[in-house]
Amino acid sequence: MIGEFEYLILTAAASLGEEAYGAAIRAGIEEATGRVCSIGALYTTIDRLEGKGLITSWMGEATAERGGRAKRMVRLTAAGETAAKEFYETVTRISRGASWVSNRTVVREAIAWLR
Amino acid sequence: MATVIVDPMWSAAEAAALLLPASEREAVLGDLMETDASGWKALRAVIWLRVRREVELWRRWQPWAVGLGLALPSSFVLLGASVSVAWAFRGVLHGGGLHPDLVGGVLTFLEQALLMAGVAWCGGQTVALLSRRTLWTSALLCLIPCCFCLSRFRTEVLSPWCLLLFLVPAMCGIAVGLRRGHGGWKVQTGIAVFLTALALAQWRITLLTLCVLLWPAWYLATSARKTDLQ
Known part of the structure; x- marks a missing residue:
C-alpha cells in the first residue's frame, strides 16, 4: 500500500489533471x-x-514566470488511480467508529434533518 | 532561454543545482522561481533535494555491499597485491626475488600480476554494475586505504606509487562496467574459475580474504548467467 505523502501527491495530481x-x-x-x-x-x-x-512524468512547456524553465508534468497511470483509491477506501474503512468520524456523521445527519 | 538572476544566493542555488540531473535542475529551479522563493530558500531547497537523493540511493543494499564489502576491504588487499607484483617484477629485472631462476621469477610475476589485475578489474566492473550512482563514495572508500598506505610505505627499492598499480585495471573495469555491463556468462565464469584457481595456488590467504577478493568475479558470473537465461 502507498504511504500518506504518496497519496497526497497522487490525489493532488489527479485533481489538477492536465495542469x-x-x-x-x-x-x-x-x-x-x-x-x-x-x-x-x-x-x-x-x-x-x-x-x-503509479505515475508518468515528462518535461512540459517553459513559461516566462519560471524564468524560461520547463515544468515537470505528472499524470496518474491506471495503477496509480487504483492505488490511491485503495488507500482512500482503507482509510475510510478503518476510520469508521472513530470518535471524530462519528461526531462528524452526527453533525452531517443533523444538517440533513434540518434541511 | 533561462532568465539571469543577479541575487548571489540565487547564483549559488543555480550552481548547487548543477549537482542535479539536467531535466530535474530545470524543473526545480523553475518551480522555485514560480513561487518567488528567495535566493537563500532556493539554495536550501536544492541542497536538501540533493541530500535526499543521496539518502534514497543508500536505502538499497547495493551501495553498502559495494562500499563496505568491496571498495574498502579489497583496496587493502589489492594494495598488498600491487606491492607483490612490483616486487616480483623487480626480482625478474634485477634478481633477488622469490625465485633465483629467471623462468620461475617470470612465472611468479605473471601469476601475481594476472591475479591482481583480474581481481581489480572484476571489482571495478562490479562497482559500476551494482551502484553506478554511488561511484564517488566507492572511490572515496578506496582512496582512504590508498592514502593511509602511501603515507606509511617506506622502502628504498620500490617507489610508493607501486601501491597504486591495481587502480589501472580497476578503472578499466569500471569503464567497461559503465559502458557494457558484464560479458557472456561463459566468459565471466571462466574468469571467476581462473581467478579462484590462481588465488588458491598463489596466496596463503584466509577464507575471508578469499571471499572479499573473489565475490565480485562470481557475482559477475552469476549475474551474466541470469541475464542469459532471461
Whole structure:
C-alpha cells in the first residue's frame, strides 16, 4: 500500500489533471494540509511513484514566470488511480467508529434533518 | 532561454543545482522561481533535494555491499597485491626475488600480476554494475586505504606509487562496467574459475580474504548467467 505523502501527491495530481506539475502539486498539498511541502520530499517521492509505475512524468512547456524553465508534468497511470483509491477506501474503512468520524456523521445527519 | 538572476544566493542555488540531473535542475529551479522563493530558500531547497537523493540511493543494499564489502576491504588487499607484483617484477629485472631462476621469477610475476589485475578489474566492473550512482563514495572508500598506505610505505627499492598499480585495471573495469555491463556468462565464469584457481595456488590467504577478493568475479558470473537465461 502507498504511504500518506504518496497519496497526497497522487490525489493532488489527479485533481489538477492536465495542469499537474511540481509547483502546482506542492501548492495543492500545502493548501490542503497547512504544512510546508519541501521540494526535496516532493521530487524524491515523485521519482519513487514513477518507479512503482503509479505515475508518468515528462518535461512540459517553459513559461516566462519560471524564468524560461520547463515544468515537470505528472499524470496518474491506471495503477496509480487504483492505488490511491485503495488507500482512500482503507482509510475510510478503518476510520469508521472513530470518535471524530462519528461526531462528524452526527453533525452531517443533523444538517440533513434540518434541511 | 533561462532568465539571469543577479541575487548571489540565487547564483549559488543555480550552481548547487548543477549537482542535479539536467531535466530535474530545470524543473526545480523553475518551480522555485514560480513561487518567488528567495535566493537563500532556493539554495536550501536544492541542497536538501540533493541530500535526499543521496539518502534514497543508500536505502538499497547495493551501495553498502559495494562500499563496505568491496571498495574498502579489497583496496587493502589489492594494495598488498600491487606491492607483490612490483616486487616480483623487480626480482625478474634485477634478481633477488622469490625465485633465483629467471623462468620461475617470470612465472611468479605473471601469476601475481594476472591475479591482481583480474581481481581489480572484476571489482571495478562490479562497482559500476551494482551502484553506478554511488561511484564517488566507492572511490572515496578506496582512496582512504590508498592514502593511509602511501603515507606509511617506506622502502628504498620500490617507489610508493607501486601501491597504486591495481587502480589501472580497476578503472578499466569500471569503464567497461559503465559502458557494457558484464560479458557472456561463459566468459565471466571462466574468469571467476581462473581467478579462484590462481588465488588458491598463489596466496596463503584466509577464507575471508578469499571471499572479499573473489565475490565480485562470481557475482559477475552469476549475474551474466541470469541475464542469459532471461
